[in-house]
Amino acid sequence: MPQSLPDLSIRQLEYLVAVADSDTFALAAEQVGVSPSALSQGLAELERRVGVSLFDREGRRRVLRADTEPVLDHARQVVALTADLAGWARRTRSGDHGRLRLGMIDASAVQHHGEALRQFRAEHPELRIHLRVGPSGDLLRELVDGSLDLAVCVEPAERPRGVSTEVLLTEDLAIYAPDGRRNPGPSAGWGPWVLFPRNAHTRSGIEAALRRRGAPVEVVAESHQPEVLCEMVRLGLGWSVLPVVQAEWGEQPLVRCEILARRQLVIARRSGAAPHPAGLLLEQALREN
Amino acid sequence: MPQSLPDLSIRQLEYLVAVADSDTFALAAEQVGVSPSALSQGLAELERRVGVSLFDREGRRRVLRADTEPVLDHARQVVALTADLAGWARRTRSGDHGRLRLGMIDASAVQHHGEALRQFRAEHPELRIHLRVGPSGDLLRELVDGSLDLAVCVEPAERPRGVSTEVLLTEDLAIYAPDGRRNPGPSAGWGPWVLFPRNAHTRSGIEAALRRRGAPVEVVAESHQPEVLCEMVRLGLGWSVLPVVQAEWGEQPLVRCEILARRQLVIARRSGAAPHPAGLLLEQALREN
DNA sequence: CATAATAGTTCAGTTTTACTTCATTAAATT
DNA sequence: AATTTAATGAAGTAAAACTGAACTATTATG
Secondary structure, three states, X not given: OOOOOOOOEHHHHHHHHHHHHOOOHHHHXXXXXXXXXXHHHHHHHHHHHHOOOOEEEEOOEEEEOHHHHHHHHHHHHHHHHHHHHHHHHHHHHHOOOOEEEEEEOHHHHHHHOHXXXXXXXXXXXXXXXXXXXXXXXXXXXXXXXXXXXXXXXXXXOOOOOOEEEEEEEEEEEEEEOOOOOOOOOOHHHOOOEEEOOOOOHXXXXXXXXXXXXXXXXXXXXXXXXXXHHHHHHHOOOOEEEEEHHHHOOOOOOOOEEEEEEEEEEEEEEEXXXXXXXXXHHHHXXXXXX | OOOOOOOOEHHHHHXXXXXXXXXXXXXXXXXXXXXXXXXXXXXXXXXXXXXXXXXXXXXXXXXXXXXXXXXXXXXXXXXXXXXXHHHHHHHHHHOOOEEEEEEEOHHHHHHXXXXXXXXXXXXXXXXXXXXXXXXXXXXXXXXXXXXXXXXXXXXXXXXXXXXEEEEEEEEEEEEEOOOOOOOOOOXXXXXXXXXXXXXXXXXXXXXXXXXXXXXXXXXXXXXXXXXXHHHHHHOOOOEEEEEHHHHOOOOOOOOEEEEEEEEEEEEEEEOOOOOOHHHHHHHHHHHHO
16 A cells, blocks of 8 residues: 555646647646646646656647556546545535434424425425424433434423524513413413413423412413314314414414413534534525515 | 536545544544544535535534435545555556566667566566667667667667657677687788678667778678677678677677677666656666676 | 747746644633 | 632734745647
């Protein structure tokens, strides 16, 4: 094994290929976009580095020697490989290629960003998007262990190590009463409640807000699924606090009593990880929404 | 087709391979013989040029991302190709392989350099040597038109354009009389002659020398082949002037009357051409002879 | 045959790039 | 908390690549 390889640059190899494919150095120089002088010097440097003469004088022009075929072959091959690599990089960069493992809470996947997501998919047909919808806690865990590249979730009380977040949007949470009334009355009379489960990120914010308002927090049913909570409210099982976009979505929207609180949806990614190219594009698409 | 390729250098690709094969950047840096800082900067530059992030942070170390496999593959491939090229270049430089088309006049090929040639062949078994033996004029023509890489011939009266020569050795030309006498007697009584043909380089020198000595130049037979001329002398057909190494070679050497002149053998090559590596070695071998 | 045009190189000067050393940041270890 | 280690950043320097202009040698042209 040779201890040190000649430090050939792609540029120099391009010069060689261009010269092989052009009648004169001047044309070759134009083809690669440099002055004839630069081409000449670059080729001289290439010759020096390879350590073998590549050209014969023929009148006032220089022609490639027949026995430098291996060098020219090498140049062509490496230039072609590099073109392939550049293509791969371009596709990767533009996100038209590869895989994006995306986690989203339901409100994001459906109400907030459903349309943006559909459009993004359509614009990047070669990008395999794995969408995982679930509670924020699950998403963050999967993000940390590398099962996801990117997640849209509720801002966590404490950010897990190795995860960085950026606020995407703020949304309202409103109180919905079972009888459809618009006025909730004094807070002491609110409830009982059907809420998101205890471990849900949104739940703690809701409970805190309710307590601030002096409302009793008696919980009679729990679900991660807002549709389930909505239906329970409709059935008169209890009161709920829900994101307005979910509670007032679809055929039978609930009637809002009052805005109780707000929650922030954030984009989360592994802080060490290189920004996923497709992920960056998607973030942009979501923000523009 | 991407208009312009990233100008990756072999060095940078080596860095990448070294990092992939080493536990830490510091070890990789040592392997390629640069400072860790240089390695870090070089890889950053590589990343920038490819346009794709290559590493993930993992604690305080950086590890290659799984999805940069294409880049690493590319690097390995190009480095390997370059190692091959370097090997080829080394062999070519040392003249251990390839082809050398060599022209020699008979005296050089047989008497002067036969042994050196045999030895050179033995020392470079992979070098395909095409030996073409012929008159100097023919050799020079073939040298000019590219059919030969190198020629050993008699110094021409006028050097053809595009050919450069270097004196290799000087040898004696002697008069040989048909009856084997050692004393040629007065020059007026010399001849008639059996000589090299008119167009031979050596012939003009001989004629000039004879005229200077006042000898009549009546030519009764001509041949390029010294053995033929020798035989004619032996047969009593006439006198001759021959290189002593040829006239006094073999089983039946002629008996020399007198040194008449000298001729110079030269090494000739195309002046525009790059020095043929094997050719240079051969020149050296011939000189040492 | 002189003259102009052409192909390529060399030179001088400028900008880029790559490297080394030293300092700094941040994570792992003691 | 202090130390060690991995990697990066900054400043300075040496090497390299480039441009434009001058130059050499060859070929074409009036």
